[in-house]
Each structure stands twice: as C-alpha cells, then as structure tokens.
Amino acid sequence: MYEQRLILITLLVKLGVAAATSSALARARTFQRLLFTEVRNAGQMLGLLAFICIPLTLGVWVRVTVPNFLAADISFETTILLGVLMGPFSAIAGGALLSLPAMLHHEYLSLPFNVAVALIASLYGTFVEEEEIWSFSPFVDLSIYRWVRRNLRQPRFDRQVLLLVLIAGLEMCRGWLHNVYPSRLFALTSENWWVRIAIWASAAMVVGIPLKIWNTIRIEQKLEEQKRLLLEARLDALQRQINPHFLFNTLNSIASLVRFRPEQARELIVKLANILRALLKEHDSYVLLRDELSFTDDYLGIEVVRFGADKLKVVKEIDPVTLEMPVPSMILQPLIENSIKHGLEPRISGGTITIRSRVNGGKLMIEVEDDGVGIAPGRPHSSGVLHQGTGIGMSNVRERLEVLFGDAATFDVTSRPGRGTHITMEMPAAAYDDGETGSTPLPARSSTRS
Numbered sequence: 001m002y003e004q005r006l007i008l009i010t011l012l013v014k015l016g017v018a019a020a021t022s023s024a025l026a027r028a029r030t031f032q033r034l035l036f037t038e039v040r041n042a043g044q045m046l047g048l049l050a051f052i053c054i055p056l057t058l059g060v061w062v063r064v065t066v067p068n069f070l071a072a073d074i075s076f077e078t079t080i081l082l083g084v085l086m087g088p089f090s091a092i093a094g095g096a097l098l099s100l101p102a103m104l105h106h107e108y109l110s111l112p113f114n115v116a117v118a119l120i121a122s123l124y125g126t127f128v129e130e131e132e133i134w135s136f137s138p139f140v141d142l143s144i145y146r147w148v149r150r151n152l153r154q155p156r157f158d159r160q161v162l163l164l165v166l167i168a169g170l171e172m173c174r175g176w177l178h179n180v181y182p183s184r185l186f187a188l189t190s191e192n193w194w195v196r197i198a199i200w201a202s203a204a205m206v207v208g209i210p211l212k213i214w215n216t217i218r219i220e221q222k223l224e225e226q227k228r229l230l231l232e233a234r235l236d237a238l239q240r241q242i243n244p245h246f247l248f249n250t251l252n253s254i255a256s257l258v259r260f261r262p263e264q265a266r267e268l269i270v271k272l273a274n275i276l277r278a279l280l281k282e283h284d285s286y287v288l289l290r291d292e293l294s295f296t297d298d299y300l301g302i303e304v305v306r307f308g309a310d311k312l313k314v315v316k317e318i319d320p321v322t323l324e325m326p327v328p329s330m331i332l333q334p335l336i337e338n339s340i341k342h343g344l345e346p347r348i349s350g351g352t353i354t355i356r357s358r359v360n361g362g363k364l365m366i367e368v369e370d371d372g373v374g375i376a377p378g379r380p381h382s383s384g385v386l387h388q389g390t391g392i393g394m395s396n397v398r399e400r401l402e403v404l405f406g407d408a409a410t411f412d413v414t415s416r417p418g419r420g421t422h423i424t425m426e427m428p429a430a431a432y433d434d435g436e437t438g439s440t441p442l443p444a445r446s447s448t449r450s
Contacts, residue, residue, distance in 0.1 A: 022213045064104075082121070311351075
C-alpha cells in the first residue's frame with residue numbers, strides 16, 4: 001500500500017513539474033517566437049531544443065542522484081512532444097540529450113528507447129494536422145467521452161484518440177522493459193491494475209498539459225495579430241476617407257479662382273501637386289510633428305491665396321521639444337480646414353488660426369483655435385473625451401485618436417458663438433520609435449498608404 005501511495009504522489013508531483021516547466025517556458029518571448037515559427041532553420045531548431053531539453057535534462061539528473069524524487073524525470077513525455085511538434089531529427093537529438101544522465105547512471109536502454117519513441121511520435125506528427133496536435137486534451141476522460149459521442153453519431157477515425165492510445169502503448173512498453181531490465185531503463189510500475197492505469201493516464205496528461213498551455217499562448221498571439229490587422233484596415237479606411245474629402249474641397253477652391261484669377265489658380269495647382277505627391281507616398285501612420293506642420297503649411301498656402309493674406313492669418317506657438325514627437329499623420333489639416341470652412345469663411349473680415357503644441361504631464365497637447373463665428377447653438381460638438389465632432393474631418397480625427405490611443409487620448413471642442421472655436425487634443429508623448437535603445441514604442445504603429 002505504501003508503494004502504491006508513493007507512486008500516486010509521484011504522479012501528482014509529475015503533473016505539477018510539467019505544468020510549472022511549460023508555464024515558465026511560455027513566459028519567455030524568445031521561446032514563443034521559436035515555438036510558433038512555422039518554418040525553422042537549423043539555428044532556430046537548436047535554440048528551441050535548448051529551451052526545452054536543458055532544464056528537463058537537469059530533471060533526469062535530479063532523478064538519478066536524489067533519492068525518491070522520481071517526478072523530476074519527464075523525459076519520455078518530452079520526447080513525444082518533440083516528435084509531434086518538431087519532427088524526427090530534432091526529436092532524436094532531444095531524446096538523446098535527455099537520456100544522457102540516465103546513460104551515465106548505467107541505464108543503457110534509455111537512449112535506444114528514447115530514439116524509438118522520437119521516431120514513432122514524429123511519424124504520428126507527420127500524418128496529422130497541426131490543429132489536431134495543438135487541440136489534444138490532457139483530460140483523458142473528456143477525450144474519450146468526446147470520441148464516443150462523435151462515433152455514435154458518425155463513426156470515423158480520430159487521430160487525437162490515436163495519440164492517447166499511442167502514449168499509453170509506449171508507456172506500457174516502457175513498463176514492460178523496466179520489469180525485464182530493471183536497472184537498464186527507468187519507469188514507474190505497479191502490480192495493481194488501477195495504479196497502472198493511473199500511470200498510463202498520467203503520461204498522456206504530462207504530454208497534454210504543455211500543449212494546452214502553449215496553445216493558449218498561440219491563440220492569444222493569433223487574436224493579437226487579427227486585432228492588429230483590423231486596426232490597420234480601420235486606420236487605412238479612415239485615411240482614405242480624409243484624402244478625397246480634402247481633395248474635393250481644394251479643387252473647389254481652385255475652381256473659384258480659375259475664371260477671375262488664373263495666375264493664382266495655377267499657383268494653387270502647383271501647391272496641390274506638391275500635396276498630392278506627399279499623400280501618395282507610402283509612410284507610417286505616425287509622422288513627426290515637424291513634418292505634419294510642414295504639410296499643413298502647404299495647405300494653408302492654398303487657403304491664403306484663396307482668401308487673401310489680409311483675411312487669413314496663421315499664428316504658431318510651437319514648443320521646440322514637441323517637433324520631434326510622433327503624431328498620427330494628417331491630424332492637423334482636417335481641423336484647420338474645419339476652422340476655415342465653418343469658422344472663418346462665413347465671417348466677412350476673415351480671422352486668425354492659432355496652432356499650439358506643448359508637453360503637459362507626460363502628454364502631448366495640440367491646440368487649434370480660431371476667432372471665427374463659432375458653432376451655432378444646438379449644433380453638435382464634442383465636450384469632454386472623444387465625443388462627436390462636427391463634419392467629416394473632425395469626426396475622422398476623433399475616431400483615429402480613439403483607435404490609436406483609446407482612453408489615453410482626449411479630444412475636446414469648446415466653442416463660443418460669435419467668438420470662435422478652440423480644439424484641444426491630448427495624446428501620449430512618446431519618442432519616435434527608431435529602434436534605438438531607450439525609445440518609447442508607439443501604439444498601433446503600422447504602415448499604410450495615404
């Protein structure tokens with residue numbers, strides 16, 4: 001009875017060792033990258049083998065040197081994992097490395113047995129889909145229950161149950177070899193049938209636990225990738241929305257000058273060509289504030305020609321520190337356009353647009369203010385954190401800030417009828433991510449075509 005109890009305790013500790021080891025490995029970014037790479041080169045194979053086999057080889061060494069600590073040795077189950085995940089050559093190399101402490105302890109059957117297990121497991125991995133391996137359940141009873149239910153409805157060959165039978169069969173062979181050559185191969189064995197079943201089931205669970213833990217990380221990474229692609233698609237759609245809107249309004253400005261001021265119309269066309277050339281370049285979703293201001297200068301040059309230098313004045317109060325900070329591309333032009341179209345154009349005497357930037361409490365603050373007619377009472381405008389703005393341009397900017405920064409950004413519009421409108425944006429202040437040490441990574445950085 002004492003021997004049976006010791007075996008059962010060993011099996012429980014063995015499950016804990018498998019869970020702790022696989023969880024520790026899963027926290028390493030390098031291990032995740034190596035494990036989930038679809039096609040690995042020789043260096044990546046060796047790196048992944050080192051991650052998995054070195055700590056577990058130490059476990060075999062602990063088992064052969066520390067009395068009554070048999071649970072540290074999960075080399076048999078690890079060899080099966082290597083076979084189904086990495087193929088025959090890596091599994092054979094890993095199985096050989098795992099058998100080294102046992103071989104030094106005169107357990108000479110460990111090496112040929114691990115090689116045979118590696119070949120059989122890799123043969124299984126060759127003929128099954130990757131998803132079937134990753135979805136293998138460590139809960140043996142549930143696997144059998146699902147198999148019975150599926151086959152009652154529609155009998156078919158189940159490769160997951162085959163893996164379960166394969167693990168149990170190999171564990172039986174190991175137990176038999178241990179009984180025949182007790183000092184040449186390590187295995188847990190018992191005379192009680194229910195203890196033997198527990199040993200076979202434990203082997204399947206030790207294989208399934210790492211697969212379940214690593215598959216959870218794998219699914220999370222896939223979800224993050226889908227989330228990133230969705231974000232890029234949404235940003236691209238927003239960018240494509242603002243460009244035709246801007247082009248349409250600029251062409252209207254040129255059309256108004258063609259008949260009466262053709263020279264100025266030609267000047268505007270040249271400026272528009274420069275702007276379109278910049279828009280058609282492939283660039284990041286983020287640009288330096290310096291570049292964004294340069295782009296708005298070209299746009300304002302068109303509007304000054306259309307309005308007249310005496311009717312449209314531009315004031316800039318820019319903190320030099322903010323010039324090298326990244327901002328979402330084309331974030332100022334829609335707001336300036338909104339100020340001109342809805343604030344200054346209805347006003348006979350024109351007015352002034354003021355652009356400010358500064359760093360406040362770790363956040364980049366950008367303001368666009370005009371002294372135009374303001375927003376009429378009853379017309380919707382934002383007040384607070386990312387509420388509805390007026391027009392396509394303002395709503396586009398608001399939505400892009402929300403997509404890129406979430407609750408970390410604010411977009412506030414304050415308007416006084418007859419006295420002007422004040423737009424304030426706050427976003428995280430970050431250094432441009434140029435790959436150098438110490439640079440702060442930008443959120444949702446992605447390449448889009450304007």
